[in-house]
Amino acid sequence: MNDPKYIAPETYRFPAIVEMLPGYDPNHGVRCRLYHQHGCVDAWTWLSLDPIPNVLYWGWVSTMDIGSAYNDLLLLGLRENPDQLLANLLPxxxxxxxxxxxxxxxxxxxxxxxxxxxxxxxxxxxxxxxxxxxxxxxxxxxxxxxxxxxxxxxxxxxxxxxxxxxxxxxxxxxxxxxxxxxxxxxxxxxxxxxxxxxxxxxxxxxxxxxxxxxxxxxxxxxxxxxxxxxxxxxxxxxxxxxxxxxxxxxxxxxxxxxxxxxxxxxxxxxxxxxxxxxxx
Structure with a gap:
């Protein structure tokens, strides 16, 4: 980690809705979709979010770039907030x-x-x-x-x-x-x-x-x-x-x-x- 050529991946924090998607990849985790006021993007996550039918999670999410493609994101964290404004969540x-x-x-x-x-x-x-x-x-x-x-x-x-x-x-x-x-x-x-x-x-x-x-x-x-x-x-x-x-x-x-x-x-x-x- 002391290598001066190493560049830390970009991380982002923003209000979002998290929708768990079907499927699991042992190398990437579970697929999910993040909805925010400007649109939506798919991501991978290792978070223990139950894929309960019809259930969504919302609050502040933390993500990190893990590849060159636009949707190569890793969902690192979710701080749920029941009082999050819909204007910040719904595209x-x-x-x-x-x-x-x-x-x-x-x-x-x-x-x-x-x-x-x-x-x-x-x-x-x-x-x-x-x-x-x-x-x-x-x-x-x-x-x-x-x-x-x-x-x-x-x-x-x-x-x-x-x-x-x-x-x-x-x-x-x-x-x-x-x-x-x-x-x-x-x-x-x-x-x-x-x-x-x-x-x-x-x-x-x-x-x-x-x-x-x-x-x-x-x-x-x-x-x-x-x-x-x-x-x-x-x-x-x-x-x-x-x-x-x-x-x-x-x-x-x-x-x-x-x-x-x-x-x-x-x-x-x-x-x-x-x-x-x-x-x-």
């Missing part, structure tokens, strides 16, 4: 619609209620949602029926709620989270390679089931917020003794309809008309 190219990832991340990172912010972060940082939330349509043909439509529609509804006046802070933030997740179950409805896609009419119940463990963590941090979120995500058709009780849920549903109707109106207009309205 914009996850969604085919420009600006959607950035705006959704800003809404979530701006939540003042820490349990809600952590809950929302966990819902998006699992393998299925990391890709499906940003690329799925919101419907087959009715509204936002294109790749990225689910995230775009959810963002529209959440933005309407966030900019509404007269709401208590907790209700506003609860509504933002509900708006971003109200169609979460549709991730599994329109997957073109799925052998058993979920019936879109069952998307609320399926989304609630997929969020079971995230809701469990939320309830541990704040039982009342957890119960309210379960009530909202269950939807108006969920079994209950009385009517759909939370006013914020009805407000989000009304904004949901407004977003849908806006898209339907645009479908009936010519490109020339849409362009004229855009620059009016």
């Amino acid at each position: 914009e190219n996850l969604c085919p619609i420009d600006g959607v990832v950035r705006q959704v991340s800003a809404l979530i990172d701006g939540l003042r209620n820490k349990p809600l912010r952590r809950f929302m972060t966990r819902t998006l940082l699992n393998q299925e949602a990391l890709h499906g939330y940003w690329t799925s349509p919101a419907s087959r043909r009715d509204h936002h029926a294109y790749p990225g439509g689910l995230a775009e529609h959810s963002l529209e509804v959440a933005t309407m709620l966030a900019t509404s006046s007269g709401l208590p802070d907790e209700d506003r933030e609860l509504g933002i989270v509900f708006a971003l997740l109200h169609d979460y179950g549709k991730i599994w409805c329109y997957d073109p390679v799925s052998f058993d896609p979920v019936d879109p009419r069952e998307h609320e119940a399926h989304g609630l089931a997929k969020l079971e463990f995230d809701l469990l963590y939320l309830r541990r941090e704040n039982a009342r917020l957890g119960d309210r979120m379960v009530e909202l995500l269950g939807g108006a058709r969920a079994p209950r003794e009385g009517r759909y009780p939370l006013a914020i849920g009805r407000i989000v549903r009304s904004f949901d309809q407004m977003s849908c109707e806006k898209t339907r109106r645009n479908l009936t207009k010519s490109p020339t008309t849409l362009a004229a309205e855009e620059f009016a």
Whole structure:
């Protein structure tokens, strides 16, 4: 190591999501993929990170160059951080619609209620949602029926709620989270390679089931917020003794309809008309 010709490899430290990939090489370790705000890169690692299905890790990573190729990286360390800002983790190219990832991340990172912010972060940082939330349509043909439509529609509804006046802070933030997740179950409805896609009419119940463990963590941090979120995500058709009780849920549903109707109106207009309205 005292050889003056020896040059230490470059090392890097940055916020990232770590996705464990299948396969093992006795000379290199386990393959993984690191997502960060500027994109993603594959790496090798010897870290004892369990390749649990659907589980991601996130926080600050330390890496080192081990070759000449761009993706010849070794993941040296991971310091997990549940409060890491999504803006520093999610690359914009996850969604085919420009600006959607950035705006959704800003809404979530701006939540003042820490349990809600952590809950929302966990819902998006699992393998299925990391890709499906940003690329799925919101419907087959009715509204936002294109790749990225689910995230775009959810963002529209959440933005309407966030900019509404007269709401208590907790209700506003609860509504933002509900708006971003109200169609979460549709991730599994329109997957073109799925052998058993979920019936879109069952998307609320399926989304609630997929969020079971995230809701469990939320309830541990704040039982009342957890119960309210379960009530909202269950939807108006969920079994209950009385009517759909939370006013914020009805407000989000009304904004949901407004977003849908806006898209339907645009479908009936010519490109020339849409362009004229855009620059009016």
